[in-house]
Amino acid sequence: MTQTSSLKRGEMRHSTREALTGYGFVAIWIIGFAIFTFAPLVQTFIYSLNQVTIESTGVSTEYVDWANYSRALFTDPTFVELLIGYAIETSVSLPIILIFSMIIALFLNLDFKGKGLFRTIFFLPVVITSGPVIRELTEQGATSTAGLAQVAAVADFLAELPRSVRSPVEYLLTSFILILWFSGVQILIYLSSLQKVDKSLYEAAAIDGASAWESFWKITLPSLTPTTLVIAIYTVITLSHFSENKVLKYIYDQTYAVEGGIGYASAMSFVYFGVLVVLLVVVYLFLNFQSRRAGK
Amino acid sequence: MNRDLRAYWTSVLFGNRTSYGVVFTVVLYALLIAIGFVYLYPLLFMFVTSLKTPDDLLNPMVQWIPTEFYPGNYEKALRVLDYPAKLLASITVAAVPSVIQTAVCSVIGYGLARYNFPGKNLMIGLVLATFIIPAQSTVIPQMLTFKDLGLLGNLSSLVLPALAGQGFNSAIFILIFYQTFLALPKVLEEAARLDGASDLKIFLTVGLPAAAPSYIVAIIFSVVWYWNETYLTVIFLEGGIQTLPMQLSKFVQAYENLYPPGTVNVLDRLNEAVKLAGTFLNILPLLVMYFVMQRWFVESVERTGITGE
Structure with a gap:
């Protein structure tokens, strides 16, 4: 078949033709990437090295070298503090989301009456999680675990803790439900991954006398490892892109602030991007290391 | 006979190859309902509060059930x-x-x-x-x-x-x-x-x-x-x-x-x-x-x- 088709088309080889057709399908993405992602990314980087002012005639830039970056990292106390807060909150939320979504997916994968109803409940937040909705709910105190952080005993206990321990604990208490709300897509992915596990493995294990508990640790959990890695990365990115994220709000405010400006905001967005990549690499290495160790 | 009975009750409570057993089923439902409630809490809170009259909002006795059906907030x-x-x-x-x-x-x-x-x-x-x-x-x-x-x-x-x-x-x-x-x-x-x-x-x-x-x-x-x-x-x-x-x-x-x-x-x-x-x-x-x-x-x-x- 290959022979005839390439002969009919004259000199063009089959692989060349295939490549050209492939490019035809993805061409629009390559153009779009160049226009809507790559060019703006480069432009933002150039802005970050400049003092940018918007005038009626257009944008005027004045080259300032790395001044915006050093200001973000060394002079601006708010930005660094927000960045650290973001890193802490993300690393506190991630394991909770992973464990919670895995447990719920394991439950929902069982056979019991009313499974559909519970599925509906646990996927619900996927649909309604938007910035303004979350903001309203948080402002009205609907997302904290029933005011636990306000209870005198808890407050006293918190006051005793050193600051570095206190802030993650406080974050946990005040936004526990919110953290769980970010588990919807993760539950979905775990569930579809669980349903792909070969049923005959469990049967074989049961015949060999393995208990359900052993099957879980020896069959279910290892087969979820690749999925966990994907979910972890997805979770970190979603948390980092969420519009109520404090760092993002600060960058947005600074874009239009008099003392900030586009150049400064661009520099901060690149610092933020860098921190996000570092977080992703750490998560990737950590989970990879864990799964390798478990595999041994 | 006694042993059969015990085996029967064990399987009812703790399950066997075909069913999960009463204990596990009860625990499963209890857990799912509890987690489900925590999960839906913000939504329930939002819905109930949105139906409260200004009086209900100030009244600490009114938690989950508003005193009257009040669509004014929605209007x-x-x-x-x-x-x-x-x-x-x-x-x-x-x-x-x-x-x-x-x-x-x-x-x-x-x-x-x-x-x-x-x-x-x-x-x-x-x-x-x-x-x-x-x-x-x-x-x-x-x-x-x-x-x-x-x-x-x-x-x-x-x-x-x-x-x-x-x-x-x-x-x-x-x-x-x-x-x-x-x-x-x-x-x-x-x-x-x-x-x-x-x-x-x-x-x-x-x-x-x-x-x-x-x-x-x-x-x-x-x-x-x-x-x-x-x-x-x-x-x-x-x-x-x-x-x-x-x-x-x-x-x-x-x-x-x-x-x-x-x-x-x-x-x-x-x-x-x-x-x-x-x-x-x-x-x-x-x-x-x-x-x-x-x-x-x-x-x-x-x-x-x-x-x-």
Whole structure:
């Protein structure tokens, strides 16, 4: 078949033709990437090295070298503090989301009456999680675990803790439900991954006398490892892109602030991007290391 | 006899090969109901509070059951949100880019999955990168370009990136379609090719029908994400189109325009019940969509087998 088709088309080889057709399908993405992602990314980087002012005639830039970056990292106390807060909150939320979504997916994968109803409940937040909705709910105190952080005993206990321990604990208490709300897509992915596990493995294990508990640790959990890695990365990115994220709000405010400006905001967005990549690499290495160790 | 009885009760309580046993079932339901309640707590709180009269709000005895059915908050919130107009705007903003994005992403995913070309792996890497790059690092030049072209406040500022596979979360959809088409057997394609079908025709007649569940997933998630997106819509659409979430962001301001604080009586002041009524109206269309489509929503995700490997 290959022979005839390439002969009919004259000199063009089959692989060349295939490549050209492939490019035809993805061409629009390559153009779009160049226009809507790559060019703006480069432009933002150039802005970050400049003092940018918007005038009626257009944008005027004045080259300032790395001044915006050093200001973000060394002079601006708010930005660094927000960045650290973001890193802490993300690393506190991630394991909770992973464990919670895995447990719920394991439950929902069982056979019991009313499974559909519970599925509906646990996927619900996927649909309604938007910035303004979350903001309203948080402002009205609907997302904290029933005011636990306000209870005198808890407050006293918190006051005793050193600051570095206190802030993650406080974050946990005040936004526990919110953290769980970010588990919807993760539950979905775990569930579809669980349903792909070969049923005959469990049967074989049961015949060999393995208990359900052993099957879980020896069959279910290892087969979820690749999925966990994907979910972890997805979770970190979603948390980092969420519009109520404090760092993002600060960058947005600074874009239009008099003392900030586009150049400064661009520099901060690149610092933020860098921190996000570092977080992703750490998560990737950590989970990879864990799964390798478990595999041994 | 005694031993048989004990074995029987053990299996009833702790299960055997065919059932989970009473203890496990009870624990399972108790856990799921408890977690489900915590999960739904913000929604229940919102709904109950939105029905409270100003008196109920101040009365500490009234927690979960309002003393009377009071639709007043909703009447106000409907006016403040300018609901019918903004609802229509939201539907347009969610639906149009979603349909375009899904169609384009399926073509791109098909090209990546079915053809070999130099630079393919690089491209897959770059697709992933577009998912990681925060919008903040690209949005300002985009905004300035759209401003120069006079497209700010215009739906095209969302449609154009979607059309080029750079819409909101496009990378996820490209990867979903990539996986779907990768799993499609080559035999079908070769049979069609022997019949003399062109590549485009093979895509339309073989690829597209086989990927139907992925299309459903992509459309649903796309609509949800475009609906809920406020960061980009505020920057690109502000001044032209107002969506419901955008209107909710400035609820207080809009409320005070309609009911100036100094001129209305105490009962008509802005309170949390009105705000939460507005929030509930905001998510209501998505809730309706979700409950109508939830079978598809869950099942098609399972059928597409998105596990992201």
